[in-house]
Amino acid sequence: MTLQNCKVIDLGTIEYGAAFQLQKEAVQEVMDDSGKARVYLLEHPPVYTIGRSGTEQNVLIGTQQMEELGISLFEVDRGGDVTYHGPGQLVGYPILPLDRFGNDVRRYIRMLEEVVIRMLSTYGIESGRIAGMSGVWVGNEKISAVGVKATPAKDGNRFISSHGFSLNVNPNMDHFSYIIPCGITDKGVTSMERLLHTEVSIDQVKQRWVKSFEEVFEATCKFAD
Structure with missing residues (x-):
């Protein structure tokens, strides 16, 4: 089944807490009108987030050092462990x-991965x-993390997605060294610019991501004004 009314909203750079609140409001909107769909694209100021299966033990620095580095910390209701956004x-x-x-969360995660691939x-x-x-992954290095939540509608027959994916275009890769990303100790992380050895426009990446999203999800998307 296709998504015919998918609005893409480019938020630019937005604090994690503010984006989290927008997600909760959008979940309620889509729950009330299942013909709607929203995709928020954005960047965050530096932040570590810990998912439902995560632990603060995978954050390797304390509060004072995070403050010195300008990195905040959130515990969130998505799946997965600790990750970095910036x-x-x-x-x-x-x-x-x-x-x-099909209300199939694993299928949905595979689809999000396919968009990035x-x-x-x-x-x-x-x-x-x-x-x-x-x-x-590119070899044994992760380039894109996926962690989602599925909120049940009141009728019990539908679920609404929130949270999603992150893709390393050209972030500060040093910030990954202060965590055990996704709780995985024997794998690394990488970025598009590290692999391509050239500057990559994040605005261009957004456009190409939306095009791939439309293909995988059989969606018709329009950027919000």
Whole structure:
């Protein structure tokens, strides 16, 4: 089933807490009208977020050092462990009616991964999945993290997605060294610019991501004014 009314909203750079509140409001909107769909694209100021299966033990620095580095910390209601968001990283929060995809959260996660895989291929980056792990990988290095939440509607027959994905375009990679990303100790992280050895426009990445999203989700998207 296709998404015919998908609005893409480019928030620019926005604090994590403010974006989290926007997500909650959008979930209620889509819950009330399942014909709607929203995709927020944005960057965050530096922040570590810990998902439902995460632990602060995977954050390797204390509050004082985080303050010195200008990094905040949030515990959130998505799946997954600890991850980093910051300038130069594209973050996407699709707020979608998951009954269009059989209310199958694992299928939805695979679709989000597929969008990134296809988009990266337009830059000549060959990426894929690692069995038993979420996200998109280039070899043994993660370039895109995925963590989602599915909120049940009151009728119990539908779920609405929130949270989503992050894609390392050109973030400060040093900030990953202060955490155990996603709780995984034997894998690394990478970025598009590190792989391509050239500057990458995050605005261009947004456009290409939306095009791949339309292909994978059979969606018709329009950027909000």
